[in-house]
Amino acid sequence: MASRPSVLVVDFGGQYAHLIARRLRGLGVFSVLASASWGLRGVEGEASGLDLRGIVLSGGPASVWEAGHDGIAEWAIGMGVPVLGICYGHQLLAKVLGGRVGRAPRGEFGPTTVEVLDEDVILRGAPPRIRVWMSHNDAVLEAPPGSRVLARSPGSPVAAFEYRLGGTVVHGVQWHPEVTHSEYGLELLRNWASQTGALGTWSPGDIVGELVDHVRREVPPGERAVAAVSGGVDSTVAAVIASKALGDRLTPVFIDHGLHPEGEVERALRLLRASGLDPVVVDASREFLEALRGVRDPEEKRRVVGRLYGEVLAREARRLGARYLVQGTIYPDVIESGARPGADVIKTHHNVGGLPRDLGLNVVEPLRWLYKDEVRVIASRLGLPRELLEKQPVPGPGLAVRVEGEVTPEKLRILRRADRIVREVIESHGLQRGLWQYFAVLTASKATGVKGDRRSYGYVVAVRVVESREAMTANIAKLPWSVLEEIASRITGEIPEVTRVVYDITPKPPATIEWE
Ligand code: GLN
Numbered sequence: 001m002a003s004r005p006s007v008l009v010v011d012f013g014g015q016y017a018h019l020i021a022r023r024l025r026g027l028g029v030f031s032v033l034a035s036a037s038w039g040l041r042g043v044e045g046e047a048s049g050l051d052l053r054g055i056v057l058s059g060g061p062a063s064v065w066e067a068g069h070d071g072i073a074e075w076a077i078g079m080g081v082p083v084l085g086i087c088y089g090h091q092l093l094a095k096v097l098g099g100r101v102g103r104a105p106r107g108e109f110g111p112t113t114v115e116v117l118d119e120d121v122i123l124r125g126a127p128p129r130i131r132v133w134m135s136h137n138d139a140v141l142e143a144p145p146g147s148r149v150l151a152r153s154p155g156s157p158v159a160a161f162e163y164r165l166g167g168t169v170v171h172g173v174q175w176h177p178e179v180t181h182s183e184y185g186l187e188l189l190r191n192w193a194s195q196t197g198a199l200g201t202w203s204p205g206d207i208v209g210e211l212v213d214h215v216r217r218e219v220p221p222g223e224r225a226v227a228a229v230s231g232g233v234d235s236t237v238a239a240v241i242a243s244k245a246l247g248d249r250l251t252p253v254f255i256d257h258g259l260h261p262e263g264e265v266e267r268a269l270r271l272l273r274a275s276g277l278d279p280v281v282v283d284a285s286r287e288f289l290e291a292l293r294g295v296r297d298p299e300e301k302r303r304v305v306g307r308l309y310g311e312v313l314a315r316e317a318r319r320l321g322a323r324y325l326v327q328g329t330i331y332p333d334v335i336e337s338g339a340r341p342g343a344d345v346i347k348t349h350h351n352v353g354g355l356p357r358d359l360g361l362n363v364v365e366p367l368r369w370l371y372k373d374e375v376r377v378i379a380s381r382l383g384l385p386r387e388l389l390e391k392q393p394v395p396g397p398g399l400a401v402r403v404e405g406e407v408t409p410e411k412l413r414i415l416r417r418a419d420r421i422v423r424e425v426i427e428s429h430g431l432q433r434g435l436w437q438y439f440a441v442l443t444a445s446k447a448t449g450v451k452g453d454r455r456s457y458g459y460v461v462a463v464r465v466v467e468s469r470e471a472m473t474a475n476i477a478k479l480p481w482s483v484l485e486e487i488a489s490r491i492t493g494e495i496p497e498v499t500r501v502v503y504d505i506t507p508k509p510p511a512t513i514e515w516e
Contacts, residue, residue, distance in 0.1 A: 005198035006050040007031045010043055010072060012060030012088050015509070018332065018472055019178040020056055020086065022371055023186065028200035029054075029193050032369075036060070040071045047079075054082045054196035057089025059176065063138050064088070064095045082169045082195045084122075087136055090160075090172030097144030097163055097170065104139035108155040114175060118150045120162045122171050122191045123184075132175035132182040139174065169195060204374035205381040208241065211366045215245035215326065218364045225324035225364065226317045227252045228309075229279050230396070231268020233388055234367060235328030236275050237379050241366050242326040243277065250326065252277045253316050255309060258285025259398030259407075261439070262416040274385045280320075284312045292400060292407045298516030301407070305397040314359045325361040329368050330375060332472070372471065392437045393471070401516040404444035414497050415442040418461045421490045425483060426465070435477055436468035440491075441504075441515045449492070449499030458499035461491055465503075466513055474508040 007024055011017035011033050021031040034046040047055075055076040062069075073096045076083045085093040091101045112134040116126050140158035143149050147170075150160035156174045163170040171192060177185035193199045219225050219242075227239035229252045239252045252272065256265055272279050291308050295301050317325065367375055376389050395401050402419075403411045418440040426438050441462040449456045463484070468474035488501040504511075 003051055004030050005053045005196070005201045007054040007056060007193070007196060007198060008043075008047050008050060008052060009033050009056045009058060010036055010076070010089070011058045012036045012062065012067075012069065012092075014059030014061075014086075014088065016176055016178050017058040020058060020189075022472075023178045023189050024056075024193060025202060025204075025371065025374065027186075027190050027193055028202050029196065029198045030202035031056075036067075036069055036072055040075055043072055044075065052079065052081055053198040054084070054193065055079060057083070057085045057092060059087030059089065059135070062088065064091045064101050070096050077168055077170060080167045082192065083171070084192050085170070085172035086178070087134075087174060087176060090174050091136075091138055091140055093163075093170055093172045094140040094144055094158065094161065097147065099140055099144035099147070099158070099161075100142035101138055102141050104137060104155040105157075106155040107137045108134040108153065109136075110134070111181065112153050112155070112175065114151045114153045114156075114159050116151050118148055118162075120148065120150050120171075121195060122162070122173070122188050123150055123160065124191050125187070126184050130183040132177070132185070133179045134175045136174060140172070204370060204377045208378060208381060211241045211378075212245045214366050215242045215364055218362070219246060219249070219324045223324055224249045224251070224320060224322040225326050226250070226313065226320060226322045226361075227277075227326035228313055228328075229254050229268075229272055229277065230328075230394070231264070231271055231391075232328070232393060233379055233384075233391065234330050234372070234375055236272060236277070236384065236388060237375050237382065238326055238328035238365070238367050239272075239277055240275055240382055240384065242364070251320050251322065252279035253313060254279040254281045255312050255316075256281060256283045256285055257288040257305065257309065257398060259288060259305070259400045259412070261394065261399060262420045264394065264398075271385055271388045271391075275382075275388065280316065282312060282316055284308070287312070288400075289407070289409065294406060296405045298401060301400050301516065302397050305400055309396075310359050314361060317361055323360075323362060324364055325359070326364045326366070328375075329365040331367075331369055331371055334365075334368050373469070392435075392439075395514050401514050402439065403442045404515060410497075411442055414459060414495055415440060415461075417495050418442065418491050418498065421494065422463055422465075422487055425487045425490065426479075429480075429483055431477075431479065431483065434467060436466050436471065436474060437513060438463075438465040438477070440464070443502075443515075447500040451492070451496075451499070456496075456499050458497045460500045460502060461495075461498050462502050462504050462515070463487055464513070464515070466508070468508075468513070471513065474513050476505050476507055479503075 024031040034043045073092045139156045143158045143161045147161045147163040153159045159174045177188040229235045422440045443460045445460040465477040466474040
């Protein structure tokens with residue numbers, strides 16, 4: 001990945017750093033994240049491995065007079081490539097260039113109208129007023145000497161500026177152009193990127209050969225590898241690429257952990273075979289249920305499943321004489337698993353953070369630089385079945401994280417039935433298009449009901465249906481009431497142990513898509 005024209009996005013702990021990289025990639029600009037928490041040295045190190053064409057400094061929770069990040073901004077300005085600051089990044093650049101940053105006349109959160117004063121490069125062709133998305137308490141009060149103020153808003157006297165000196169081109173915007181709610185956001189990023197020379201140089205569909213070479217380099221001649229396949233798009237694509245590289249030195253392994261939604265194992269195997277893979281199937285469901293007995297904490301459940309998954313895989317690899325493991329880890333997994341030092345571990349993804357490090361296998365991750373929608377582009381380039389591309393994601397630990405609290409065979413049985421009903425009803429109305437995920441959760445609550453004049457006391461099932469583009473954020477689906485009613489009446493009518501059905505109306509953030 002190193003040799004292509006790239007933009008480095010320095011993440012100051014903002015919520016949207018991934019979105020900045022995603023949007024730029026969507027414009028054909030390969031973008032890589034580096035965390036400011038790595039320090040100047042770490043960021044420089046990351047940049048030195050790239051064909052660097054531009055730098056973006058992201059938003060972040062700190063104020064510019066608190067955290068000592070001036071060095072990173074000074075370094076970026078000195079690199080001789082276009083620099084863009086967003087929110088905190090904007091404030092930091094203004095500060096080190098000699099402008100004045102302080103408390104804003106008023107904080108601005110959410111939709112805000114910005115007045116465009118000067119169309120310069122980044123605002124070329126912008127309407128005189130744009131509605132943008134803001135989130136800040138501080139503001140650039142005076143622009144750096146020698147710069148031009150491009151826009152202002154009620155809470156930001158300098159909502160955007162441009163600074164040029166010799167080969168240095170710096171832009172700052174107080175708002176978040178990467179957020180879809182910002183008018184003119186994508187155009188702004190495109191305008192900025194047009195100065196980098198990297199626009200349109202990246203396309204995930206073109207890199208299949210490169211990914212195949214990567215696997216070939218990682219697994220020396222004569223060595224065998226296993227590929228952990230779940231039937232999801234990421235692991236299938238990784239395995240197909242690895243099999244192109246390794247031929248029959250690769251064996252795909254499907255572990256049945258007994259935690260799959262109803263019908264999922266058969267469907268996964270059918271799709272894997274249709275993708276040209278012939279996996280070894282290991283039935284380890286007993287072992288998994290045994291290991292999960294008495295475990296209630298969600299993170300602990302993920303760890304237990306991850307550890308055992310790794311053990312079963314390592315056992316299988318030994319049996320097959322393989323010392324290499326191919327995994328479908330993607331970029332957000334790498335970042336969220338804490339591979340970015342200093343970041344909060346949001347959830348322990350079973351295929352990254354949760355996998356024991358001492359498996360004795362060398363891990364090969366051809367997709368670790370890619371976002372999900374990029375993997376989908378590659379999948380369609382590889383000619384993999386459409387059904388695979390449209391499949392909703394199932395978390396690695398399967399239903400273990402959709403049963404709140406302890407996982408038991410009874411609870412799994414109830415959840416499978418409820419989940420099947422949710423799917424059937426939604427699909428019978430043709431609503432699945434446009435939905436990212438729709439599933440049931442068996443909560444740890446019980447509630448009173450009355451069924452046939454008889455008091456009953458049973459489980460509460462939650463229904464979760466979300467729309468999303470890249471799973472970084474998600475909106476709840478506004479399903480018709482009649483569809484929700486049908487789901488509730490079928491679940492309570494067909495499953496004696498359930499007395500109540502609730503609809504989860506929380507977006508991400510603040511919630512995650514899965515419950516645990
Ligand atoms: N912490 C800074 C402020 O409140 C920057 C906020 C941000 O980057 N979203 O203004």
